[in-house]
Amino acid sequence: MNATPRWLTSEQKAAWDSFIRMQETLIGRLSRRIQADSGMSASDYIVLVSLTERGGGRMRFLELAKSVEWEKSRMSHQVGRMRKRGLVAREECPDDGRGAFIVATPAGYRAIGEAAPLHVEHVRRLFIEALTQEELDTLARISNRVLAHMEKQPD
Template structure:
């Protein structure tokens, strides 16, 4: 028995392509502006945000990779680049010789603190301000519904 795909209707195709185009353009613009303003890439910013949101400023490398939804090799290469710039340090895990921690440095905290105001300003200008409060609430509701589906579908 062969399974046939449920092709997208014109309306569904338009919604999907609009979302993909929005995501690509918005993230691209935010990334370029951040790089120009602060020297941080979007990836650097994501790592630093994750690390500074935990009390000790450090996470297991695999935990950080899961939080960012990155492959292990991408995480390793990116952390090496950030370590060379003094934004993070790697630390051995005393309870697991195979495991490692990554911790934000004072320089990493300073870089994030310097980048955050301009980034938030750009997010507001490009994403928040064009929408009404009701549209923002609906967007959050839709986003959470899809995130819930992703959790159910692939854990």
Template sequence: MAQQPRWLNDDEQDLWRLMLSASRKLNRVIEETLQATSDLSASEFGVLVALSEAPGHELRLRDLCVALEWDRSRTSHQVTRMEKRGLLTKSKCPGDARGVLVQLTEDGMRRVTEAAPDHVESVRRVVFDHLGREDAAALRRFLSGIIEVDNVLGASPRIPACQRVPESTLGSGD
């Protein structure tokens, strides 16, 4: 980190606080919508979406970690809680006794399918209904820049593109 703090000026401070407030509101809207309409948390919904989009509706635990950008401990605890609720199952990977395979249950698929319409409507209202095409391009560049930062505490090194699990192929192998 820098020896001397590079303090934010008033405009930067206002923008930073606006970003924090918007982030909190977005998280709160998503969480409350999912809880009210489907009795799912945003974390549960994220896991269910990743599994629902994977071939065979299953992923190795390590691939689920990558897809969610969570550490193994958080993912493992979330999966265990969701297994108790009957939303998914976990088992040993065939041919790899150390690997864990996480699979969506019929109830998990039903729940994510039922939750999706209200979820996407909330996202549309909070984000996309007032986002112009030009704004979207600038926002995409801005957010991509944030994601690329790796020289600060808490920013884990980026997974090289060749090692990332593309959303369209999650679970297609190790």
């Protein structure tokens, strides 16, 4: 037994629609680019970046998952595939019999080393160059505000 739903105002809807469309187009183009340029999936790329930059090429499994904010199941499948492709390896963890370290292989380093400059170039070309530094700052502030707001909200 609800009241009429409260729809968005036309300004709110316009903002939402523009944002969604932009975001979808941009992410779509970038992932297709990564794939085409490097043969890696966008997921491979993200995981390798996090593993090599934030973990020095070696991280505990769940730490890696947290660092990219994925659930463990997703990461587990992903690591399995990346292992099959030789991008990462798995090492037992001496301290914790359940645990595992994920390690970037030389092939993994090579792949990310080749892919990263191309990726950055596309980010710059498609996104950064569209905006002034002031607009970028504004977008960052807005993004952080939304993130902070979401953290306070339940699911």
